[in-house]
Amino acid sequence: MKAVVCLSPGSLTLADLSLPPAPPPGWALLSVSHVGICGTDYHIFEGKHPFLTYPRVMGHEVSATITAVGEGVDLEIGRPVIVNPYLACGRCIACRQGKPNCCLAIEVLGVHRDGAMCEQILVPAGNLYPADGLSLRDAAAVEFLAIGAHAVRRSAAGHGKRALVIGAGPIGLGTALFAKIAGQDVVLLDIDRERLDFAEQGLGLTVIDGSSADSAETLRIRTRGENFDVVFDATGNSASIMAAFAHVAHGGTLVMVSVVKDDITFSDPEFHKREMTLTGSRNAAKADFDQVIASIRGGLIPIAKLLTHRTTLAESPRDIPHWSRHKSGLIKAVIEVQGHG
Structure with missing residues (x-):
């Protein structure tokens, strides 16, 4: 599959990577639709992120459709979803207190592990929220608003x-x-x-x-x-x-x-x-994702005005370095991975 890889600070390339394996129990395989480009991604490209090893596939603002599911996952194939990119352990003191957003062993997609600037990705099913009523482009903006x-x-x-x-x-x-x-x-x-x-x-x-x-x-x-x-x-x-x-x-x-x-x-x-x-205030929780989804559906967020720039997976190695230096008119850029609207 195609993926944008940050090989080292200042170096991005479009690479061919192996497809993910079949999803294990409790996980789902996703076909990535759109990925928002975050300030964190620019920091990774610029070598300014303190908790990162290279090479890294960036991307944690994600909308996708379900391609396959592992054992015990009750989600239908083809469903559009929003990805909560904060993978928590479920066992630490923060998780036990209902705060997986600040889990002691948190792994953020695109930071601590490879993210979604690629065609397919494996994600725990519990980190997927239905994108019903949202376009897949708008769904990729939910995480940053959360x-x-x-x-x-x-x-x-x-x-x-x-x-x-x-x-x-x-x-x-x-x-x-x-x-x-x-x-x-x-x-x-x-x-x-x-x-x-x-x-x-x-x-x-x-x-x-x-x-x-x-x-x-x-x-x-x-x-x-x-x-x-x-x-x-x-x-x-x-x-x-x-x-x-x-x-x-x-x-x-x-x-x-x-x-x-x-x-x-x-x-x-x-x-x-x-x-x-x-x-x-660290990251976001399911309640925040739910509020953002409801607010976009209810017309409370002028989402079209916030999503100012678009690119494709193939053009990202050119556009991300450009936007890291030239931000005039840029609020939020979105990568169209599968070309959906």
């Missing part, structure tokens, strides 16, 4: 709460959209004017240009000097994360959606006097 939905759920901030989302990349945009769906009063902060214009004009979000000299004063006025009930940082930038503490209201919450390799420091007196809550 990251934002999970962050909003982790915030536990209810209707009417003031929310600041820092970072207008795909994850930040998804977070802002689901915060808005939750009834929060959402402001999106970024320094990229093009991304802010897209968020404001294309998605109807309230935005503030963080590169402006008076952005801090604008945020202060927006909240009458009280700051935000919940702040989501989705920048992947340590300086931004540390600066985000100052935007949290007394009694408020900071949700760290992005992850960085650096240590994060903050003022302990400021943290305590505000009685802040600092919350990590």
